[in-house]
Amino acid sequence: MKKQILIIEDEQVLLELLSDKFKDSGFIVSEATSAEDGIKKALQNLPDLILLDILLPKMNGLTMLKKLRQDPWGETVPVIILSNLSDQKKVSEAIEIGVYDFLVKSEVKLADIVKQVSEVLQPEDH
Amino acid sequence: MKSLNTKLTKSEEALRRSEERFRRLIEVSSEAIWVTDASGGIIEDSLSWRIFTGRKYKDFLGWNWLSAVHADDRNLLKKVWRHRLKTKTPSRVEFRQLNAKGEYRIIKSTAVPIFDGNGKVLEWIGMNQDITELKQAEEALRENERLLKRSQEIAQLGSWELDLLNNKLTWSDEAYRIFGLKPQEFKATYEAFLKTVHPDDREKVNLAYTESLRKKLDGYEIIHRIIRKNTSEIRIVHEKCEHIKNKSGTVIKSIGMTHDITELKKAEEQLTNYAQKLELLNNSLEEMLAKQEALFESIGDGIIVVDKYGVIIKANRKTEDLFGWNVQKILGKSIFKQVELEDEQDNLIPSELHPTLLALNTAQVVRGVYFLVKKDKFPLLITSSPVILDNAIVGAISVYRDYSQQLAINQAKDEFVSLASHELRTPLSAVAWSLERLFEDQNLYSNSQKKSLDKIYKQTQNMIELTSNLLTTTKIELGVHSYTHEKIDPIEIASNVIENLKDRIKDKKIKFNFFFDKDIKPYKTYSNAIYIILRNLLSNAVKFTSSGGWIRLKIQKLDDKLILQVTDSGIGIPRSAQEKIFQKIYRANNVKNRVEGTGLGLYITKAMVNYLKGNIIVESKVNKGSTFMVMLPFAV
Numbered sequence: 001m002k003k004q005i006l007i008i009e010d011e012q013v014l015l016e017l018l019s020d021k022f023k024d025s026g027f028i029v030s031e032a033t034s035a036e037d038g039i040k041k042a043l044q045n046l047p048d049l050i051l052l053d054i055l056l057p058k059m060n061g062l063t064m065l066k067k068l069r070q071d072p073w074g075e076t077v078p079v080i081i082l083s084n085l086s087d088q089k090k091v092s093e094a095i096e097i098g099v100y101d102f103l104v105k106s107e108v109k110l111a112d113i114v115k116q117v118s119e120v121l122q123p124e125d126h
Numbered sequence: 127m128k129s130l131n132t133k134l135t136k137s138e139e140a141l142r143r144s145e146e147r148f149r150r151l152i153e154v155s156s157e158a159i160w161v162t163d164a165s166g167g168i169i170e171d172s173l174s175w176r177i178f179t180g181r182k183y184k185d186f187l188g189w190n191w192l193s194a195v196h197a198d199d200r201n202l203l204k205k206v207w208r209h210r211l212k213t214k215t216p217s218r219v220e221f222r223q224l225n226a227k228g229e230y231r232i233i234k235s236t237a238v239p240i241f242d243g244n245g246k247v248l249e250w251i252g253m254n255q256d257i258t259e260l261k262q263a264e265e266a267l268r269e270n271e272r273l274l275k276r277s278q279e280i281a282q283l284g285s286w287e288l289d290l291l292n293n294k295l296t297w298s299d300e301a302y303r304i305f306g307l308k309p310q311e312f313k314a315t316y317e318a319f320l321k322t323v324h325p326d327d328r329e330k331v332n333l334a335y336t337e338s339l340r341k342k343l344d345g346y347e348i349i350h351r352i353i354r355k356n357t358s359e360i361r362i363v364h365e366k367c368e369h370i371k372n373k374s375g376t377v378i379k380s381i382g383m384t385h386d387i388t389e390l391k392k393a394e395e396q397l398t399n400y401a402q403k404l405e406l407l408n409n410s411l412e413e414m415l416a417k418q419e420a421l422f423e424s425i426g427d428g429i430i431v432v433d434k435y436g437v438i439i440k441a442n443r444k445t446e447d448l449f450g451w452n453v454q455k456i457l458g459k460s461i462f463k464q465v466e467l468e469d470e471q472d473n474l475i476p477s478e479l480h481p482t483l484l485a486l487n488t489a490q491v492v493r494g495v496y497f498l499v500k501k502d503k504f505p506l507l508i509t510s511s512p513v514i515l516d517n518a519i520v521g522a523i524s525v526y527r528d529y530s531q532q533l534a535i536n537q538a539k540d541e542f543v544s545l546a547s548h549e550l551r552t553p554l555s556a557v558a559w560s561l562e563r564l565f566e567d568q569n570l571y572s573n574s575q576k577k578s579l580d581k582i583y584k585q586t587q588n589m590i591e592l593t594s595n596l597l598t599t600t601k602i603e604l605g606v607h608s609y610t611h612e613k614i615d616p617i618e619i620a621s622n623v624i625e626n627l628k629d630r631i632k633d634k635k636i637k638f639n640f641f642f643d644k645d646i647k648p649y650k651t652y653s654n655a656i657y658i659i660l661r662n663l664l665s666n667a668v669k670f671t672s673s674g675g676w677i678r679l680k681i682q683k684l685d686d687k688l689i690l691q692v693t694d695s696g697i698g699i700p701r702s703a704q705e706k707i708f709q710k711i712y713r714a715n716n717v718k719n720r721v722e723g724t725g726l727g728l729y730i731t732k733a734m735v736n737y738l739k740g741n742i743i744v745e746s747k748v749n750k751g752s753t754f755m756v757m758l759p760f761a762v
Contacts (some may be wrong), residue, residue: 013556017563055548084551085544086594088608088654105555106590110562 002068003121004028006047008038008064009082014105018082020085021110022117035064047071050100051113054083054090062090065097073104078120082113158254160191164247166207175254180226196222196230214239219258231258273662275299281385286314292377295319304363304386306354311423313406324351326359331365338369339377345369350389361388428526434519436482437463448526450500463525466499467506476500485510485522494620495529505529540606558586595726599710602733609652609737615690616656616681617642623660624679627668634673642681646688649760655734656758662731663692663754670696670717670752687740696749698748707744708732716748 005022007079010033022029030045032038035056042050054061054108061081068074081094081102100120103113151159154253158178161170169187176183179194181459192200199221206219237252275298278284284301288294295316299309312318318625323331327350345368352361367382398693405663422429428445432438438461449456449465456464462477469475475496477483484492486527492510497503510524561583571579603608624631624640631638660679667677675695682689699707703714711725735742738758746752 005524011552011556014552014559017556021559021563038444055544084545084548084555086597087540087544088610089540090544104551106551106558106593110559 002026002028003044003048004030005049005117006030006032006038006042006045007051008032008035008041008056008061009051009053010034011053017110021114024088025114025118027117035059035061037053038064039068042068042074042077043071047077049117050077050079051082051117052079054081054085054094062093062097065094066098069097079116080113080116135688140506160252160254162250162252164249165211166250169249178254178256179223182240183370194224196224198222209237210237210250211247213580214241215276223254225256231256232261233257240462256542279303284384284386286319286382286384288316288380288382290380301384304354304361304384305352306356306359313333315409321574322352322355323355327351334365335367335491338367342371342375342377343369354536361386362391385739388708393667411760426527428484430461430465430524430526431521432482432485432486432523436486436522438464441520445526448506448528449498460678465526467508468499468503470497472497472503481508481510482522482524485512485521485524487512488512489519495533505533507532536606539604540608541599543597543606544603546600547593550588550593551599554590558583558590561586592726595730598730599726602730610654611650612653613648613650614656615646615648616690619647619653620660620679620681620690623664626661627664630668631677634668634671634675636668637676638673639676639678641678643683646681646683652738659731659734659756660690662727663690663756666727667692667694667696667752670694672696675751686759687709687762688758690758691753693751693753695751698750698752699744699746700748704746708742 005027007015007018007022007029009018012033014025015033019029019031030047033040033056036059037060038050038052038056041047052061052065056064060084063081065079068077068079081104082105083090083097084105086107087124094102097102101116102105103116149690153531157173167478168186168191170206170762171183171186175186176556177473181194192203193290193455195203200304203219203221206217206331209294212216216236216425218234218236219687220232220234223233234255234257235252236255237250239247240249240251242248274413278300282300282304284304285298286301287296295314297310297314300309301314302309320328320332329350331350334346334348337343345366347364348367349362352363353359354361364385364387365382367380369377370379370381372378385590422440422442425442425741426444428441430438430445431440438459441456443453445451446453451464462480463494465480467475467480468663473498481492481496482496483643484490489512490506491512494508496506497508505528507527507529508524509527510517510522513521513523561579563577565583568576576599598607620640620642624638664677671677678693680689680691680693682691697716699714700716703712706712707714707728708731710729712729713725732742735756735758740756740758742754742756744754
């Protein structure tokens with residue numbers, strides 16, 4: 001059964017690249033370009049995993065995550081941060097809220113992200 | 127005839143009486159009186175003689191009286207007698223004689239010859255006087271004089287006496303010595319004395335003396351200089367004189383002392399000098415204290431001084447603004463109750479973690495940002511230093527700085543860097559990911575197209591690295607680089623770094639070895655700093671080692687230090703460049719145009735090593751390879 005992921009990313013170019021890659025890799029992809037939209041899509045589609053950017057218009061990704069974690073479903077959904085912020089404080093903050101990993105966009109290949117997501121979703125195969 | 131007889135009888139009677147008187151006199155005399163024949167043999171003795179010697183009259187008949195005389199003095203007496211017989215004149219002699227108690231006493235013996243009508247000596251009559259006590263008194267007097275002289279010498283105290291009636295001046299031996307003369311070298315005169323006085327003081331001294339006489343004073347006292355005759359040395363003397371007056375008040379005698387007080391004066395001068403210096407020191411100390419006090423009060427930070435129990439001893443005015451208290455009211459109270467602190471997340475800091483107590487307990491300077499528990503919570507940068515006296519902690523001084531503004535500035539800087547980082551990386555990520563997508567189907571391109579794509583990819587990666595290093599450098603320099611303090615296993619961090627470099631190592635066919643001590647245990651440190659150090663050193667090693675070369679990573683525990691050692695068989699660093707490689711944007715000649723790089727990696731590495739209070743050293747030979755060794759203390 002195909003896994004469904006939600007990508008929350010405000011940069012259109014990056015969102016397209018990610019979305020295409022994941023679709024090509026056999027995932028069902030939903031997209032959001034803001035935190036507010038992200039929460040809505042998440043609670044609506046109940047994805048298996050969320051790829052979350054931090055710097056978003058209005059509300060940032062970490063604030064959104066805090067809100068999501070208050071939801072009974074959102075409390076346990078695996079989240080991987082995919083951001084171009086590499087600040088140690090942000091990493092610590094994210095880990096405290098509860099994320100699977102913190103990836104820096106410019107330092108990872110698309111293939112690595114797909115690999116990472118697959119590992120989280122199918123740990124028994126690894 | 128009868129009258130002649132009567133006369134004769136009378137004369138006889140008179141003679142007999144005279145003889146009787148004489149005998150009685152001899153008997154009662156306390157002096158021992160004796161009579162000898164012309165040659166010295168005893169004829170007559172006296173009661174006192176018998177009492178003195180404790181022997182009987184017959185024991186001394188003839189020359190036997192010598193037996194009572196001290197054996198050493200007998201020859202002297204015999205000599206004296208021979209002289210007496212020859213000269214027939216009265217004479218005196220002193221000798222020792224045994225008394226009844228068996229003690230030798232000193233005897234003065236006087237003998238007078240008695241002549242007959244023809245001038246021939248008939249008898250000698252003499253008197254022995256016990257002068258032992260007298261002699262002892264004389265000896266004692268002489269001893270006293272000797273002592274006086276010696277005392278004067280020791281005290282450098284000379285004395286003099288001027289008899290005005292006979293105009294006779296006498297100086298004691300020491301007085302001569304003080305003036306640089308041999309004792310009793312010449313007859314003392316007032317003029318001789320004046321000559322020894324320093325020319326500048328002469329008039330003053332003369333006046334003091336003459337005025338005291340003229341005004342019939344009891345004496346005078348003066349301190350003046352003299353010049354010693356034998357050495358020309360200038361000495362200081364204290365003269366004190368007392369006048370003795372007759373009934374009409376005229377001075378008839380002056381008794382004085384001359385005390386050499388040169389050493390005393392010198393000591394006094396030195397003392398005065400010290401006193402002056404002390405006063406100066408005291409003044410400057412007072413000035414310093416006043417300055418300190420002024421500084422203490424006017425400084426823009428709050429300062430609180432506590433004793434070793436944390437009781438507030440002193441606090442400056444600024445603390446009133448910061449803590450909203452009255453300084454007078456918090457003196458003597460506990461700092462832990464008066465200054466309650468919490469962290470950014472509103473957790474109360476327990477008193478055992480209060481910076482002041484940490485400083486008191488660890489004897490180290492404690493520095494950190496805390497938040498004051500108050501209506502409007504605000505940040506304070508607190509620096510607590512222990513005060514150590516004679517190896518014991520006696521208290522602590524804490525400086526409290528309102529950190530609100532600094533915190534806001536730091537936040538602004540941080541946000542700027544974050545934003546810049548994000549904005550620069552986003553297009554690079556887009557390019558990198560797009561290229562990745564293009565590479566997914568290699569069959570679409572010709573060889574030359576592939577080469578071009580490869581170039582674009584490499585340049586993008588370089589750009590990403592440059593951006594990353596530039597951001598880290600900016601953060602370090604702005605002081606907003608954040609470090610995570612957590613318990614980590616350095617071996618695990620190294621493994622992660624190696625994992626991330628795996629592909630590049632494989633691509634260049636580099637032989638990689640990793641050695642580590644098994645007993646290195648996880649410990650608390652700034653984890654990301656260690657990560658950056660290892661990543662930069664290993665990434666450099668991969669970059670500068672040619673295909674087929676080798677790299678070795680060694681992690682060891684040495685005493686209280688963690689040692690990270692990266693060795694490669696790379697191109698090496700020229701000697702002249704070795705000390706410059708840790709500078710910003712420095713690139714050695716042998717890599718400038720051949721190997722990609724930013725010139726920031728080692729600068730960042732060094733900054734991280736410094737942050738961890740460690741050291742980094744390099745050993746390298748061109749075309750042989752390099753070794754970077756980092757030593758980090760475990761406790762940070």
